[in-house]
Amino acid sequence: MTIDKGDVTGGDVWLKQGGASWLGEKETHTLSVDNLTAHITRENPGWQFSIPDTRITMDGKPWPSGALTLAWIPEQDVRGKDNKRSDELRIRASNLELAGLEGVRPLVAKLSxxxxxxxxSTQPSGKINTLALDIPLQAADKTRFQASWSDLAWKQWKLLPGAEHFSGTLSGSVENGLLTASMKQAKMPYETVFRAPLEIADGQATISWLNNDKGFQLDGRNIDVKAKAVHARGDFRYLQPANDEPWLGILAGISTDDGSQAWRYFPENLMGKDLVDYLSGAIQGGEADNATLVYGGNPQLFPL
Incomplete structure (x- = not known):
């Protein structure tokens, strides 16, 4: 333990054997440690808890060897609109298996x-190589992050399609961020949009977004996807102004060796059931080599 002018400012902890348990939604979760060391420091005006080597077992499953740092920063007086900055939880981690963190979810749900x-809803799995999260506990929509991962999978949530074998990087914040992504031999279920899961043989994309009081903007760049019977390359931009109609712009080159599979790629939420039914029945075959798809306008009118 470190004491400075009568105040505790830090310390080291060695847990040869230890554990904890807490109640989840339907079962009790357990955490145990074996020769775990941690360093606690007071980072004015908050605290930091660092584990250089995660010798942790949760619900009977050992975590992969990695590092974990948690910090709590209390609410602070700052200049600006509200003169207050929310208390924050800051997380730094490496080499995490998402499925092994399921037991922590009930605790996270209480905080956010x-x-x-x-x-x-998404039940994520896969490996987080590096993770940095700054979560304002009173304003989670302003969370900041930086991460890299490999072979992630999750179930569809609202308009976020499900995915598997998904690798990439993420940086920025909920308000303004950048995603680089790659997928190989993966299926992407997207109910309410496509009638069958997208079957991705190989795909890469760079996605960025901006979300503020003026509206929402989503940009897709350098998209190159090889899927069942189709190869598409191009860019898109989606705009949802705060007080105006949405706008979608697409410029892409598309090749196919089997036009009868076109029904897989008609977005029913945009085109409507009747038009998708008609085109799915009408297009019985054919090939295309680098055909150009150009669209600019209200996505509710797509593809008219």
Whole structure:
């Protein structure tokens, strides 16, 4: 333990054997440690808890060797609109298996119900190589992040399609971020949009977004996807102004060796059931070599 002028400012902890348990939604979760060391420091005005080597077992499953740091920063007086900065939870981690963190979800849900709901719905799995999260506990929509991962999978949540074998990087914030992604031999279920899961043989994309009081903007760049019977390359931009109609712009080159599979790629939420039914029955075959798809306008009118 470190004491400075009568105040505790830090310390080291060695847990040869230890554990904890807590109640989840339907079962009790357990955490045990074996020769775990941790360093606690007071980072004015908050605290930091660092584990250089995660010798942790949760619900009977050992975590992969990695590092974990948690920090709590209390609410602070700052200049600006509200003169207050929310208390924050800051997380730094490496080499995490998402499926092994399921037991933590009930605790996360208490801190941020919205994040807990997304976690429960998507049931993510895969490996997080590096992760940095700064979560304002009173304003989770302003969360900042940086991460890299490999072979992620999750179930569809609202308009976020399900995915598997998904690798990439993420940086920025909920308000303004950048995603680079790649997928190989993967299926993407997207109910309410496509009538069958997208079957991705190989795909890469760079996605960025901006979300503020003026509206929402989503940009897709350098998209190159090889899927069942189709190869598409191009860019898109989607705009949803705060007080105006949405706008979608697409410029892509498309090749296919089997036009009868076109029904897989008609977005029913945009085109409507009747038009998708008609085109799915009308297109019985054919080939195309680098045909150009150009669209600019209200996505509710796509593809007219």
């Amino acid at each position: 119900p919205a994040l807990g709901d997304v976690w429960r």
